[in-house]
Amino acid sequence: MIDKATILKYDKPGPRYTSYPTAPQWSKKVDEKVYREKLTAFAQGDKTLSLYIHIPFCQSMCTYCACNVLIRKKEDKYADEYLKYLFKEIDLICRYMGKNKKVKQFHWGGGTPTFLNEKQIERLFQKVAENFDIDLDGEIAIEIDPRTIDKPKVKKLRDLGFNRISMGVQDFDTEVQKEINREQSFEIVEEFNNWCRELKFHSVNFDLIYGLPKQTPRSFEGTLKQVTRLKPDRIALYSFAYVPWLKKHQTKINPKDLPSNDQKLAIFLMAKEKFLEAGYQAIAMDHFALAEDELARAFHKGKLYRNFMGYTVKPADEYLGLGLTSIGFLEETYFQNHKILKEYYASLDRGKLPIERGMELSRDDQIRRWTINSFMCRFQMDKTAFKEFFGEDFDTYFKEEIPHIEHCLKEGLLTAKNGYLKATDLGKIFVRNICMGFDWYLRQEGTQKRFSKTV
Numbered sequence: 001m002i003d004k005a006t007i008l009k010y011d012k013p014g015p016r017y018t019s020y021p022t023a024p025q026w027s028k029k030v031d032e033k034v035y036r037e038k039l040t041a042f043a044q045g046d047k048t049l050s051l052y053i054h055i056p057f058c059q060s061m062c063t064y065c066a067c068n069v070l071i072r073k074k075e076d077k078y079a080d081e082y083l084k085y086l087f088k089e090i091d092l093i094c095r096y097m098g099k100n101k102k103v104k105q106f107h108w109g110g111g112t113p114t115f116l117n118e119k120q121i122e123r124l125f126q127k128v129a130e131n132f133d134i135d136l137d138g139e140i141a142i143e144i145d146p147r148t149i150d151k152p153k154v155k156k157l158r159d160l161g162f163n164r165i166s167m168g169v170q171d172f173d174t175e176v177q178k179e180i181n182r183e184q185s186f187e188i189v190e191e192f193n194n195w196c197r198e199l200k201f202h203s204v205n206f207d208l209i210y211g212l213p214k215q216t217p218r219s220f221e222g223t224l225k226q227v228t229r230l231k232p233d234r235i236a237l238y239s240f241a242y243v244p245w246l247k248k249h250q251t252k253i254n255p256k257d258l259p260s261n262d263q264k265l266a267i268f269l270m271a272k273e274k275f276l277e278a279g280y281q282a283i284a285m286d287h288f289a290l291a292e293d294e295l296a297r298a299f300h301k302g303k304l305y306r307n308f309m310g311y312t313v314k315p316a317d318e319y320l321g322l323g324l325t326s327i328g329f330l331e332e333t334y335f336q337n338h339k340i341l342k343e344y345y346a347s348l349d350r351g352k353l354p355i356e357r358g359m360e361l362s363r364d365d366q367i368r369r370w371t372i373n374s375f376m377c378r379f380q381m382d383k384t385a386f387k388e389f390f391g392e393d394f395d396t397y398f399k400e401e402i403p404h405i406e407h408c409l410k411e412g413l414l415t416a417k418n419g420y421l422k423a424t425d426l427g428k429i430f431v432r433n434i435c436m437g438f439d440w441y442l443r444q445e446g447t448q449k450r451f452s453k454t455v
Contacts, residue, residue: 002265002426010430011261011455015442016241017376017435018308019327019334020369021359025441026334030358032347038331039096047317050105051132052309053086053124054323055079056341057115059148062182063252064170064212066241066452068325068339069111079116082323083124088348089322090131100133104316107309108142114149118156125160136161138315139294143168146192147184154192158199165196166205167232171212172223179213179257186226193230203233203293210271211240211264213257220267221274228278234295235280235288236310237271239264241452261455265429284377285431287311304377311377332361364440367397372435379423379431404437 015022056070057078072078106128116124128134141164142157157165169189170182177183196204206227210220227235242258244250259267272282280288281296284304289296298304298313305312307319308327321328321337324344328335335358338344347354361369367390374381383394395402405421408414413427413434423431436442 007262010433011453013451014432014436020372026357026359028357032353032355035355036096043098048102048104050316050319051103052107052321054326055113056111056324058112064180079120085348094131103132103134104138106140112145146188154195163202169206170209172226173219175214205234206232207236209238209240210267213253217266224274233293237286334359381421383419
């Protein structure tokens with residue numbers, strides 16, 4: 001067991017590295033004009049896409065949530081208006097990029113995508129299908145709140161072509177659920193899971209969160225028993241990001257109700273052990289999958305990737321985001337849409353793509369992004385592959401990072417052998433800390449209370 005002194009040493013704010021450079025570094029210099037240029041450049045080639053659509057609406061606010069959501073009553077008018085503008089955005093993008101670009105991965109997230117009714121879901125799917133070439137044999141996924149769906153809606157999703165479901169579970173303990181304002185019974189989740197199996201979805205994922213208020217190792221053990229009984233194909237076990245200075249609704253959580261940092265780590269380690277005992281394989285930082293699942297196979301082949309959808313097999317070349325706050329990555333450039341709904345709508349009313357900010361990656365950014373992704377996705381860095389890819393000697397290029405690497409070796413976070421830097425078991429737990437040493441921007445500015453803690 002990891003001692004408390006070790007936890008305190010590494011429990012510091014740090015990025016989760018769903019991107020590098022991280023979003024706080026992006027600026028308004030990358031605007032709608034730059035986006036048009038990159039879409040036009042993308043149109044000249046035959047690269048494929050991962051396509052993400054953000055549906056921001058929820059009927060109530062979960063106090064743990066760090067996502068970009070809008071609380072609305074369940075009335076069709078809100079989604080109807082939103083779809084009108086989403087369709088405008090699709091039309092504008094296709095004006096510059098052209099139609100029928102191949103989509104190898106299609107994902108709806110939120111918010112709650114099933115805030116949309118069946119007709120609205122079908123309209124949106126058909127609009128995309130009319131403008132993009134969706135590979136129905138690829139991964140077509142949607143995030144689900146089990147409280148917002150019935151069997152006909154699940155069947156509609158399957159009939160349209162969705163083949164993977166990601167379900168928000170978080171914790172089954174009733175006291176924890178009350179604290180986070182997300183009360184849903186085991187029976188609701190079990191029924192929904194059974195529908196997914198009956199309708200032959202290829203993969204079912206459960207999202208769980210550790211570190212929530214009133215959560216203890218003993219209480220979470222009950223949740224783990226219920227989860228493993230339902231046997232989802234994948235499990236994402238996320239650390240609760242307590243950032244009340246960024247997400248004001250988290251101020252409703254009493255910090256005294258949160259598990260201590262050593263309790264929180266104990267919950268994670270116990271969950272990992274239980275999942276391994278139940279036949280799951282540990283995938284990178286915080287995911288678990290059954291051996292036959294595509295994510296597990298990709299991890300063992302060294303073909304796992306990471307983006308704003310989390311860990312992915314990344315079957316496509318580039319990443320396109322649609323909707324409020326959505327993020328894309330085209331031609332070595334990040335783009336993010338407006339975060340305020342009125343601004344998103346106003347931009348589209350003017351016939352402009354709703355870009356708020358972004359970042360064009362320098363060569364150094366690309367090199368550090370590759371290195372950080374190597375650790376985040378494969379727990380190792382291959383110096384030979386680095387040289388083949390960039391034409392640079394790793395030790396020479398990262399001469400300023402040598403003290404950090406030596407510190408990680410001395411502390412037992414990394415081993416160095418045969419041209420590889422590999423994370424130890426301890427290093428896998430604190431992989432974000434390893435990556436932080438390669439983050440040029442973090443070294444210049446510090447964390448400045450922008451990030452959640454690494455434990």
